[in-house]
Amino acid sequence: MSHRLPRSAHTEKPWRIHEIAPDFQVLDVWAFPAPGAGPDDFPIALAELRAGDGPSTASAPVRFLFAARRRLGALLGWDEPGAGLGARVRSLRDRLPDDLCxxxxxxxxxxxxxxxxxxxxxxxxxxxxxxxxxxxxxxxWGATRDGYELRMAVLVKPNGLFGRLYLTGIEPFRLLIVYPAMMRRWDRAWRQHDSVGHVESARETGEAR
Known part of the structure; x- marks a missing residue:
């Protein structure tokens, strides 16, 4: 089952993001187990996670929260172009070393x-x-005893006191509604993916015979 991890599960790994965003704080770390996956299946796992994040697959409480956030952002101008990348802050793409460029x-x-x-x-x-x-x-993407797991870390750089208060205010909704719904969608999606993989493998084995 998907579960929350300590921040050290992210900070102690040699990810490239550490050299690119050292001034960001780690907010949350989550594990999405992928039993039966292999070392080259990171793109598949990421695609599965993305596929389950659309509005049509979100639960009613999650859809409500995101709709409320969009309305509030529109009302208060939080999401205006002048508050985004390349305006209020520079994109992290500007920090990339030559090999990642x-x-x-x-x-x-x-x-x-x-x-x-x-x-x-x-x-x-x-x-x-x-x-x-x-x-x-x-x-x-990291190896486990049962295969591999997709680890998601959320890193943030709040915009002053207002940003810190905002993150504190949304924490209960994030931890009690948004992430648990995301975990459930992932667990269902990977079980389905894994069962399809076993069926295809069995079919290939039968055809080889």
Whole structure:
């Protein structure tokens, strides 16, 4: 089952994000177990997670929270272009070392306000910025006893006192509604993916015979 991890589960790994965003604080770290996965399945796991994050698959409470946040942001101007990347804050893409500059960057993450910072074979990072915070969603791929797991770390740089108060205010909603719903969607999606993989493997084995 998906579960929360201590911050050290992210900070002690040699992820490239550490050299790019050392001034960001780690807010949350979560594990998405992927039993049966292999070392090259990071893109598959990330695609499964993205596929489950659309508005059509979110629970009613999560849809309500995001709708309320959009309305509030529109009312108070939190999400105006002048509060985002390249305006209020510089994109982390401007900090990338030469080797990461060759990777695809700047593309939008479907169904989210995030854009790509970099993508590698075992980790990737996406960012957003508004009037409250400059945030990063970092994903890493790590081995476990049962296969692999996708680890998601949320890194933030609040916009002053207002940003810190905002993050404190939304913490109960984030921990009690948003993340648990995300975990449930992932667990269902990976079980389905894993069962399809076993069926295909059995079919291939039968055809080989």
């Amino acid at each position: 060759q990777e695809p960057t700047g593309s939008a993450m479907p169904n989210t306000p995030f854009t790509t910072v970099y993508e590698l074979h075992d980790e990737s990072a996406f960012e957003l910025a508004n009037e409250t915070v400059h945030g990063v969603a970092h994903f890493g």
